[in-house]
Amino acid sequence: MGKGDIARENFKTGLNCAQAVLLAFSDEIGIEEQELSKLIIGFGGGFARQRYVCGAVSGMTAVLGSLLSDGKDKLAIYKIVKEAMDKFSGQTGSVICAELLDSETLKDKSIVPEERTEKYYKKRPCAELCALAGTITEELIKKYK
Secondary structure, three states: OOHHHHHHHHHHOOOOHHHHHHHHOHHHHOOOHHHHHHHHHHHHHHHOOOOOEOHHHHHHHHHHHHHHOOOOOHHHHHHHHHHHHHHHHHHHOOOEHHHHOOHHHHOOOOOOOOOOOHHHHHHOOHHHHHHHHHHHHHHHHHHHO
16 A cells, blocks of 8 residues: 555545645654644644645645755755645646635635535545645655655
């Protein structure tokens, strides 16, 4: 099972999109899942359901920074993150949560997450966006590590 599949399944367990992607790589990052989950939770729903940068993209960025950055060379990691974002938007059309969701979903302006039901999963592309982010991240780690 690839990291994209794990990210998809993580989302389906109730994690938000940012958590789902980051936790797919927890074994490689070497930080406890609970700590990673707490660190990234506010990025879900495009930053607290404000629909800015997609949480899956935020999770992808966190993983790439953790596994491919020395923490000092900004240019090196910026290039990799830009490549990841370009791949993601090349397949989805955007990295912005509001542009990835349908207009009906966007009518809900509440910060309260929707209940995860069969209807929820049918109307939202989030599980597949998590899978895509996980797959792109895995590919770039192999390329640059």
